[in-house]
Amino acid sequence: MRMKTSDDALARAAAAGDAEAFSSLLHRHYDRIFRLAFRVTGVASDAEDLTQDICAALPAKLSAFRAEAQFTTWLYRIVMNAAHDRRRRHASHAKAAKGWGEVEVARRAEATEAAEALDWLTRAMRALPNDLRDTVALVLDDVTHAEAAEILGLSEGTVSWRMSEAKKRLRAMKEAEHG
Amino acid sequence: MADDFDDLMAAFDAATPEPDAVRKRKAIALAEEIFARHQGSRDGVRQTHQNGRMSRLLSGVSTMYMTLTSRAGLTASTALVAVGLIAILPDFRTPQTDFAPDVTILDGVAQNADTEGQTMGRLEERTAEPSPGPIGTTDGESADASALAPLLDAPVAAESMATSESVLGGVQDRPLGILQVSPRMRLDLQDDAVLVAPESDTEAFAAAPENTLKVVAEDPVSTFSIDVDTASYGIVRSSLSVGRLPPRDAVRVEEIVNYFPYAYPTPQGPHPFQPTLSVVPTPWNDGTQLVHIGIQGEMPAVEDRPPLNLVFLIDTSGSMQDANKLPLLKQSFRLMLSELRPDDEVSIVTYAGSSGQVLEPTRAAEQSTILDALDRLEAGGSTAGEAGLSQAYRVAESMAAEGEVSRVILATDGDFNVGLSDPEALKDFIAEKRDSGTYLSVLGFGRGNLDDATMQALAQNGNGQAAYIDTLSEARKVLVDQLTGALFPIANDVKIQVEFNPAVIAEYRLIGYETRALAREDFNNDRVDAGDIGAGHRVTAIYEVTPVGSDAIRNGPLRYGDAPALASETGELGYFKLRYKAPGQSESVLIETPIARAATDGTEDVRFSIAMAGFGELLRGGTALGNWSWGEAIELATGARGDDPFGYRAEAVTLMRLAEALDR
Numbered sequence: 154m155r156m157k158t159s160d161d162a163l164a165r166a167a168a169a170g171d172a173e174a175f176s177s178l179l180h181r182h183y184d185r186i187f188r189l190a191f192r193v194t195g196v197a198s199d200a201e202d203l204t205q206d207i208c209a210a211l212p213a214k215l216s217a218f219r220a221e222a223q224f225t226t227w228l229y230r231i232v233m234n235a236a237h238d239r240r241r242r243h244a245s246h247a248k249a250a251k252g253w254g255e256v257e258v259a260r261r262a263e264a265t266e267a268a269e270a271l272d273w274l275t276r277a278m279r280a281l282p283n284d285l286r287d288t289v290a291l292v293l294d295d296v297t298h299a300e301a302a303e304i305l306g307l308s309e310g311t312v313s314w315r316m317s318e319a320k321k322r323l324r325a326m327k328e329a330e331h332g
Numbered sequence: 333m334a335d336d337f338d339d340l341m342a343a344f345d346a347a348t349p350e351p352d353a354v355r356k357r358k359a360i361a362l363a364e365e366i367f368a369r370h371q372g373s374r375d376g377v378r379q380t381h382q383n384g385r386m387s388r389l390l391s392g393v394s395t396m397y398m399t400l401t402s403r404a405g406l407t408a409s410t411a412l413v414a415v416g417l418i419a420i421l422p423d424f425r426t427p428q429t430d431f432a433p434d435v436t437i438l439d440g441v442a443q444n445a446d447t448e449g450q451t452m453g454r455l456e457e458r459t460a461e462p463s464p465g466p467i468g469t470t471d472g473e474s475a476d477a478s479a480l481a482p483l484l485d486a487p488v489a490a491e492s493m494a495t496s497e498s499v500l501g502g503v504q505d506r507p508l509g510i511l512q513v514s515p516r517m518r519l520d521l522q523d524d525a526v527l528v529a530p531e532s533d534t535e536a537f538a539a540a541p542e543n544t545l546k547v548v549a550e551d552p553v554s555t556f557s558i559d560v561d562t563a564s565y566g567i568v569r570s571s572l573s574v575g576r577l578p579p580r581d582a583v584r585v586e587e588i589v590n591y592f593p594y595a596y597p598t599p600q601g602p603h604p605f606q607p608t609l610s611v612v613p614t615p616w617n618d619g620t621q622l623v624h625i626g627i628q629g630e631m632p633a634v635e636d637r638p639p640l641n642l643v644f645l646i647d648t649s650g651s652m653q654d655a656n657k658l659p660l661l662k663q664s665f666r667l668m669l670s671e672l673r674p675d676d677e678v679s680i681v682t683y684a685g686s687s688g689q690v691l692e693p694t695r696a697a698e699q700s701t702i703l704d705a706l707d708r709l710e711a712g713g714s715t716a717g718e719a720g721l722s723q724a725y726r727v728a729e730s731m732a733a734e735g736e737v738s739r740v741i742l743a744t745d746g747d748f749n750v751g752l753s754d755p756e757a758l759k760d761f762i763a764e765k766r767d768s769g770t771y772l773s774v775l776g777f778g779r780g781n782l783d784d785a786t787m788q789a790l791a792q793n794g795n796g797q798a799a800y801i802d803t804l805s806e807a808r809k810v811l812v813d814q815l816t817g818a819l820f821p822i823a824n825d826v827k828i829q830v831e832f833n834p835a836v837i838a839e840y841r842l843i844g845y846e847t848r849a850l851a852r853e854d855f856n857n858d859r860v861d862a863g864d865i866g867a868g869h870r871v872t873a874i875y876e877v878t879p880v881g882s883d884a885i886r887n888g889p890l891r892y893g894d895a896p897a898l899a900s901e902t903g904e905l906g907y908f909k910l911r912y913k914a915p916g917q918s919e920s921v922l923i924e925t926p927i928a929r930a931a932t933d934g935t936e937d938v939r940f941s942i943a944m945a946g947f948g949e950l951l952r953g954g955t956a957l958g959n960w961s962w963g964e965a966i967e968l969a970t971g972a973r974g975d976d977p978f979g980y981r982a983e984a985v986t987l988m989r990l991a992e993a994l995d996r
Contacts, residue, residue, distance in 0.1 A: 167367075175367045179360050187351035201355045208363035212370040237650030283650075284710075306653035311710070 160224035168218045175215065178224075179208065185225075185294075186232055192290030193236045195279045207235050222303070229296065229304045233287060240283065277326050281319055288315040542954050543849075545841045545878075547887050548832045554842055555850040557862035558627070558826040558871045559584075565591035568951060569983075572990045578951060585844030585948030589872045592944065592980055594937035596628035596870055604630040604823050605865060609908060609927050612934035614876055615942060615968055616960035619884025621931060623840075623875040624938050625828070625908065631868040640676040640739065641693070641731035645724040647744035648682045648709060657745050657777040662706050664775075664807030669703070671811075672696035679727050680705055683720025693731045721761070728770045738770040745777050775811075808978065823912035825862040825920065828873060829855040832906040836929060838885045839878040841956065843945050855911060858920050865912070872941045876956070877905070905929045936974040940981060943969035947988055950995070962992035 158166075158174075160181070166174035186207055191200035214231060218224075278286055291301040298316070302309040546554070565588045571578035599606035608626040644665065652658040672678070674697035680690045691705035721742070728738040762772050827850060832840050854860040865871065878884050904926040911920040934942070946965045949957050966988045973981045 172364065172367055176360070176364055179363055183356055183360060184351055187356075188348050191348050197349050197352075201352055201359075204351065205355065205359040205362065208359040209366055211363055212367035215367075216370065234651060241649060241651075287650075306655070307710070 164215060164218050164224045164227075168215050175212065179211070182225075182228060183208070186228065189229065189232050189290060189294055190236065192278070192293060193233070193287055194239075195286075199239075203232075203235060203239055206239070207232060210235070226300055226303055229291065229294075229300075230306075233291075233304055236287070277323050280326060281322060285315050285319040285322070288312055289319045292316055541846065542952065542956070543842045543844075543846055545839050545886055547839055548834045548837050552834060553829060553831045553852050554840065554875070555827065555829045555852050555855045556842065556845045556873070557848045557850055558828060558865060558873075559586050559590065559845060559848050559863050569987055572987045572994070575990075575994065577991060577994050580952050583948055583951045584847065585945055585952070586848070586873065587844075588948040589844065589874070589941050589944045590870075592940065592984070593978075594626060594628075594870055594872065594941060596626040596937065598628055599630045603921070603923055604912075604914070606630075607908060607910060607923065607925065609925065610934055610938055611905060611927070611929065611931045612938060612942070613931060615964065616946065616957040617876070617884055619882040620876050620878045622942060623830075623877055623905065623927060624934065624941065625830075625873040625875075626938070626941075627826075627865075627871045627873075627910070629823070629865050629869040629871075639673065639733075639736045641728060641733075641736055642672075642676065642678050643724045643728045643731070643738070643740045644678070644680045645720055645740055645742045646680060646682045646709060647742075649745075652745055652777070654745075658709065660804065660807065661743050661775075661777055662709065663804055664811055665706055666703065667804070667808050668811040669696065669699060677731050678702050679731065680709075681720060681724045681727055682709065683723075689723065689727060693727065721758075725765050725770055729768075732770070740765075740770060740772045741775060742772060743775045743777060823865045823914065824917075825858070825860075826865050826871075826910065826912040827855050827860075827862045827920075829909045829911075830875065830906055830927070831909070832877065833904050834880075836880060836903075836905050837877045838880045838882065839887060841876045843874045843876060843956075844948065845873065855909070858911075858913070858918060874942060874945050903929045936972045939972035940969060940974065943972060944984065947984070947991075951991060962988065962995065966992065 158177075160178065163174045163178045163181075167178055183204070187200055187204045190203040190207070191197060194200050194203060211231070218227060222230075278289065281289065287305065288301060291304060292298065292312075296304070298312045299309050301307075302312045305312065307315075568578045568583060568588060571582070596608050597606055606628050608628070610624045610626075612622050612624060614620040614622050646658075646661065648658065652661075669678070674695060676696040677693045678691065678696055679693040680702075682688065682690055690708065691702060694701050694705075696702070721740075724740045724742075728740050732738045765772070829852070848863070850860065850862065878886075906927045908925050908927050910923040912923075913920045933939075943965055946957060946960065946968065950960075950962060950965060966985060969981070969985050969988060973985070976982055
């Protein structure tokens with residue numbers, strides 16, 4: 154019967170300490186978290202790691218879930234913030250090892266290398282600046298502009314602007330590729 | 333285009349791989365295990381979450397250290413040379429309580445609701461949820477997440493209290509609840525591995541029994557240390573805002589009185605501050621009078637200050653998007669802009685997210701240009717642009733001109749991804765820039781990611797301040813103070829001693845300052861520590877005195893007591909003495925003046941401060957005010973609101989009304 158319970162109810166039960174509810178919730182949403190993680194990272198192994206981080210942090214975060222937002226909106230926001238943190242950590246770890254310039258060069262080289270292995274679409278996504286890519290990743294996941302705005306903490310107008318900007322760039326890239 | 337996008341969507345769906353089944357199983361198992369452990373640790377912790385309201389109130393406390401060296405007097409007058417440590421315990425904010433919407437308004441973040449409507453909407457939601465902060469790193473480390481989360485609230489409380497101890501520790505020989513929190517706690521909590529201290533400790537307040545009525549013939553001298561803290565007001569506000577009366581022990585009347593700015597006469601003579609004494613009728617007792625002592629600290633000549641060059645170095649990384657970060661920062665800077673002179677120049681440099689200089693150095697007179705640039709700032713992404721700090725300094729140096737003061741103001745939620753990664757190199761870099769005339773201040777926003785130690789290190793080396801900003805009013809205080817240089821300490825160990833004339837006054841009672849009492853002999857002992865006073869600070873102390881012959885005398889004459897020596901017919905009600913040390917000095921200076929008998933109605937400021945004293949007394953529920961009612965207190969406060977440009981007093985009246993309703 155549990156599978157029919159709403160996300161919000163499950164989340165509230167889990168927040169109150171119901172382990173079974175937590176388990177159902179996680180099984181239900183794991184793939185969704187992973188999909189979004191993949192779209193914002195563009196690399197499957199990174200997405201796996203990110204998803205695991207989020208899973209590990211969820212119990213603590215969930216205990217304070219108050220159902221003011223829809224569960225999925227709340228969850229998406231956690232994924233997005235985790236992705237930001239991960240990128241940031243990645244950048245600062247790398248920087249601790251080398252000077253910034255070198256890191257940037259290394260990062261680009263690494264990115265170029267990885268990109269060759271990916272199809273055009275993923276490459277295009279990775280070519281987008283982070284903020285545009287995050288927005289596209291959400292909207293691609295059937296999130297409305299309004300929801301995306303809420304998740305990203307932006308105005309709906311900004312989300313729409315980012316989407317049209319992203320589309321413009323993707324189209325330009327496509328044309329460059331084909332023309 | 334829509335078709336293109338549908339294609340894109342389909343293609344992308346196809347490109348998205350399935351999650352690895354093994355990883356999935358492992359991750360879920362890990363999460364379940366953490367969940368189970370989290371439940372186990374929860375009972376102990378929960379107390380803090382549910383009952384530990386005060387500890388959460390305190391968790392919003394910010395701390396501020398400031399170290400100034402001799403070069404620091406630049407924005408202030410040259411006389412203000414000091415090495416000092418200041419803690420500000422300002423507005424309290426409880427990030428995780430279920431605030432009613434009007435609470436948000438009270439707390440001030442929503443003051444610009446019309447311009448930042450969206451912010452407010454988001455804020456309510458975010459205050460109620462945990463802000464999705466940093467997530468544990470992979471594998472082994474991630475397991476710490478569960479242990480970490482319940483701790484999030486407590487460290488700051490512990491830290492700020494520990495700070496209070498070092499800073500306020502005015503009365504060291506008395507057990508003061510709030511000062512008893514061990515500084516060690518801060519270290520423990522930073523290890524992320526120690527549970528929150530028992531609730532009874534975190535909720536300890538600096539309580540002391542209410543000052544009793546003293547008979548002048550027996551005990552003519554009253555001695556206390558000044559107190560410029562305002563933390564108690566924050567606690568009171570937070571409590572009332574969530575619909576509860578504050579715990580009586582949390583009410584320190586002098587801190588409520590001192591929260592508000594009063595326009596006392598400014599110092600003219602050789603001393604850095606000016607006491608103003610007045611005698612006014614007591615609103616709650618016809619038979620007594622109030623002796624009101626207002627002390628105004630010297631304000632550096634702000635009019636004469638050199639033009640400022642300000643470079644805002646703003647973190648625009650993704651995590652800054654929370655309502656209490658970038659949006660609050662924008663509002664804060666807007667406030668600060670209005671305080672700038674036309675000749676001041678402002679530039680904005682961002683790092684992470686968008687990068688580079690987003691506003692060329694612009695004269696403050698061109699407000700709309702600056703505001704537009706601020707509005708365009710957007711949090712998102714985390715691409716470190718270039719070495720933000722060096723760029724900010726370069727900009728600051730390019731703006732510098734003879735006789736001007738340049739300052740970089742770094743605003744961040746804790747991401748010091750500013751281009752220099754070695755902390756020592758960073759400190760050296762900042763210190764070098766300070767010596768070349770550019771100062772650095774660090775403003776922390778939001779919680780959970782804040783790297784307090786780095787902030788302090790940066791600011792101290794930069795001769796600036798590290799401040800934590802949680803509400804708009806806090807932002808105003810900090811930023812505006814920053815401009816006026818009001819945080820420069822002008823006097824240390826300030827003690828007050830009042831001797832009453834037994835020929836005129838039969839009884840007296842000091843209102844508040846219970847935790848600040850000093851022994852009579854401590855006054856002249858320069859080794860006894862007392863409170864410090866900063867530039868522009870003001871301190872108010874109020875005595876309720878009963879004149880000889882009044883019906884209101886509570887203590888009848890003693891059969892065998894000596895008749896009071898009729899000291900004089902000078903008309904002096906008492907004698908006021910104040911000792912302070914100039915910063916860095918070890919010998920104190922004495923200011924003394926007789927208190928004249930002549931009573932006045934008091935200025936608006938005096939009356940408002942009395943209303944606040946009454947507010948505090950009513951909250952403490954003592955018997956000192958007799959039948960004086962909330963209604964009368966509110967009337968007095970309302971009538972004395974005056975200009976109230978920042979709405980502090982209006983807010984107080986609102987709180988009084990709330991308290992009245994709750995006290996029924």
